[in-house]
Amino acid sequence: MWRAVSLAGWVLLVTATWAAEGEAVAFDTAADLAGWQAESGDWAVQDGALLQSDAGSSRSVLWRPERAWSALDLSVEFFIHPVGEGVRAPGVIVHAVDQETYYYLHFDLKNSQVVWVRSAPGREWTDARRHKVRGLRAGAWQTARVACRDGEHRVFLDGDLLFTEKDDTLKGGVVGLRAGQGRIAFRNLRVEGEPLVLPTPFRVQVAPFHVVCSDAGAGAYEAFPDLCRTSAGELLCVFYAGYGHVSVPRPGLPNGARIALCRSTDDGRTWSPAETVVDTPIDDRDSSITPLANGDLLVAYMSYDPQRKPGTHQVFTVRSTDQGRTWGPPERVPTPFTGNEAVSEPAREMPDGRLILPLYGRMAELPKARSMVGLVESTDGGRTWQTLALIRSERYELTEPSLVRLPDGRLFMAIRPTMTWCESTDGGRTWTDPAPMPIDGDAPYLLLTSKGVLLCGFRHRPTRSTCVISSTDFGRTWSERVTIDRVMGAYTSLVELPDGRVLVVYYTEGHGSDIRAVALRAPHGMP
Incomplete structure (x- = not known):
């Protein structure tokens, strides 16, 4: 009874x-x-x-x-x-x-x-x-x-x-x-x-992830990954390798954190041991990787000092001409900012050959102003850069922008922390005012799939989880949030695989943080 x-x-x-x-x-x-x-x-x-x-x-x-x-x-x-x-x-x-x-x-x-x-x-x-x-x-x-x-x-x-x-x-x-x-x-x-x-049986859903890297040899804290597919078909994942969320130089790690790389030849099921991309005498972090049409690979990253001394927060690139086997010296990227400057998302190559790199930072002469987004462009494959645009908001802090080009030529950008979005119809020179997206999130990452579905991966702080939303109308409306994994590191990066699945990499956060990868079924990001 x-x-x-x-x-x-x-x-x-x-x-x-x-x-x-x-x-x-x-x-x-x-x-x-x-x-x-x-x-x-x-x-x-x-x-x-x-x-x-x-x-x-x-x-x-x-x-x-x-x-x-x-x-x-x-x-x-x-x-x-x-x-x-x-x-x-x-x-x-x-x-x-x-x-x-x-x-x-x-x-x-x-x-x-x-x-x-x-x-x-x-x-x-x-x-x-x-x-x-x-x-x-x-x-x-x-x-x-x-x-x-x-x-x-x-x-x-x-x-x-x-x-x-x-x-x-x-x-x-x-x-x-x-x-x-x-x-x-x-x-x-x-x-x-x-x-x-219970009216509905309790089912435990577990993220079907693969570990990309759990210890790159710098202290077993891996974070802030970015992913690309090379012209040779390899997946390359670059990431921050240190001993904590900020890893300044210390005994045993005299240069602090470094940028590392793992590679996969089987669409993300297995990964190579970590290799070093760049390791300068300061905390190197927030790397991203762009495969260029000529076969080169361009990694952008920033230097960091927790005391925020002038000249310590700067943006650099390193280049590889041999599929990431070796890397050239760091090259400073000039930005429109006079205060601290930062990067977290990759440069995007346009159909006309231009590279557009989204940045964020502050102006030293405006210490009370909100953080703003800057865009720099290169017409020579990332060897030199010029300022393209500066985006400010009276309402929102603007950090960690992600950029994607839509089929009609518009540029769409999602920005932390609210999340906000804006768009450009003239190649990135002018932008609409940033407006809130329907869900808050940190560190958004945009990918337009071959089926025309716009995906946005992000960290959902209220649920301390790694999530994705999708849009079939190029950002006008968005799906409900889908949880990929119940870890709060996030800083997702997405790449479409040859079979139409989308591989998402992210990090877990906390002592011993590692890099994970999950394959999603297209088009709506469901694992």
């Missing part, structure tokens, strides 16, 4: 007698993982406990998708290994309806807090309530407990009640474990509650 109960606008079935049932999992053998499914992270039973060993991942999740509960009481022991510099946060997920809709307890060691979170589609931390706590520590087993009944959530640590929150949005769902930026172990999980059947 079953009884209907409302669940966030849906209907679920629970036993009419409301009989409590339980489940206990020790996690001391591999057999205890039966019925659990990893969404992300490196989960395995080791030394008599369940260990999530990827200390760099900000969102490692393990689900129990086949059993759902309401009015539950869950406890689990956790052990925070004293390694890494992140928040090192074990977590407990309850009442999950899908991978975006759930309650979550985030035990944040670094900030001495426990965060009660309700997540919803489109925004991972829809409601986050922070509580400062004492007693969280590394190197010792501790016990977390959460009891949810009638919209009341009681949270305990080592038997002591920390706080009570009230929220009745979600009446029940599956449970999960989570680790954030830490090497976290779990054991002795116990759940008691009222079993229920």
